[in-house]
Amino acid sequence: MIKFNTKLFFILTFLLLISLRPLQSAEMVDPIKVDWSFKGLTGTFDRASLQRGFQVYKEVCASCHSMQYLSYRNLGEPGGPEFSEQEVKAIAASFEIEDGPDSQGEMFTRPGKPSDKFKSPYPNTQAATAANGGAYPPDMSVLVKARKGGANYIYSVLVGYEDPPPGVTLDDGVYYNKYMAGNKIKMPNNLMDGLVEYADGTESTVDQMAKDVTTFLAWAAEPELEERHRTGVKVIIYLVLLTTLVYLSMRKIWSRVDTEV
């Protein structure tokens, strides 16, 4: 009968499969790897960076991008930018929110409250698409989770604008970006050094703003991240202790039988 060296067969074939991998993702440049503070098992957000990131979002991104799943109150919640209650109220009040209908059946506007959702720049997707040359600026609430590469990818796109290489022609309103799939993006490069004046005096370089706003977006997509990490560490410690106790009990119980567990 046929004799296989099964192990060798597996190893060789697996190596073959792995070596095939790069063929598939050749058209995309891997995003820049950033050492985010929220990475890893105990990662937390950099509070100051979140607050600066919110400022960039508010002054730059929010003119086109909605964040419809966030409420102003989220800005003051633990694990987020943690603005003070007064600051959250002031931020919310700086927006005019449409409410109603009132007792006369009329819609009216009023200053925002912390319980309001983030105000969207456009009334609907169609309006947003029409105002942006046919490209809908995606809602940014879960954008970091909705892109392969996550925060690294978002950051890379923000700093990845370049002049197109010779031979590449771009239509009006299309820009060249090294990290975007297909290298063509309809969002112009909106970040330039000194664009925002950070309240905490940090120098607003393009890189700094891209990092801050990406941190803010990462929090927006996963506002539970810090609590999740904290709880996770406790749960794992608890489970490991319990597993050890159960293991010892099992050894004791099975010692009455002549079989190894």
Next chain:
Amino acid sequence: MSEHEYVPKSKAAKWFNDRLPLLTLGAHLTDYPTPKNLNYWWTFGGILTFCLITQIVTGIVLAMHYVAHADLAFASVEHIMRDVNYGWLIRYIHSNGASMFFLAVYIHIFRSLFYGSYKSPREVIWIIGLMIYLLMMAAAFMGYVLPWGQMSFWGATVITNLFSAIPLVGDSITTWLWGAYSVDNPTLNRFFSLHYLIPFLILGLVVLHIWALHVPGNNNPVGIDIKKPSKDTVPFHPYITIKDAFALLVFMIIFAGFVFFTPNVLGHSDNYIPANPLVTPAHIVPEWYLLPFYAILRSVPDKLGGVILMFGAIFILFVLPWLDTSKVRSAVFRPIYRQFYWIFVFNVLMLGYVGAMPAEGIYLVLARVGTIYYFAHFIIVMPVVGLLEKTDPVPMSISEPVLTGGAEPSLARKINDKV
């Protein structure tokens, strides 16, 4: 259920037990004689029960907050993630729980394949198990549709479109399944309804699965029939319960690792983009646990042929007990089959890998080779190897794992003939 005589201690208990013998059942379950040599591959039955209960409990809570409407589903999931107390935890347990469920069920199935647990007299256990597996796939597929993200929508479109391959009535059936002329709100509503129903059907089948198991009793790594109770068995409680508990805890540590530290790694990032019927994702891929079948489906150039092979890949397992001609159950004593077993495992993993890749070039070639081998394993390898293979000597009992004097394989066969 068992021939074992149980007498309740108190009068009240006796009164009750005479009318509904629940206490007898309880005594049967605790005393149930189990082979003492079961290894850790046998702990996945208990783990799977845990998975099912976890999915049902978290699912019921999620259903309290979820809205099954095409315009509101995505937002309601975000509401669960952001505003419901521990909603993120419940949802991440549920979504990762589906993956953990499949991980466990695949180990459970491959354990059965290695040790011949599907063979006589356990065919009915095996078939009920496969029915559970089919329902699990249906439940998982429909559950993945509920968040109404891009992969939800397009996955549902691809899978429901398969039915249009049926000659003559295909299109009518597809429209009937959708409740519309494309995947739309009525589809989402019925998927939610069925997604809530199926776990309880699974629960019923699990009871039958365990009942059917308790008739012949567990198979074991040596694969021989044993006397019960005897020195080869231990009572289920406390021996197997504590061992299952230990294995379950180890499993839970891995589970918790996913839930708390990489909750989205097993999902597809496109599913955080709300469903858009006008934009097709670059690559539509199902969840990882369906990938081998997806690879088989795409390996056939003809749509109907692909659908038949994909369903055939599952339904062939139903006749497996009759395709396997070997008289020896456990692959431990089957040197040739053992090699083929591992090649088969590798083949399924490879099919899963190419299922995640675009169906072109080398991946298509691999998918075709893998598909042919998948069926060849069952139709050619299993019957032929079973007949021709010279098996190793099989022990007389678990307590005497090695036959003294180096018995002939013929003797091993004789032992099994007696069975």
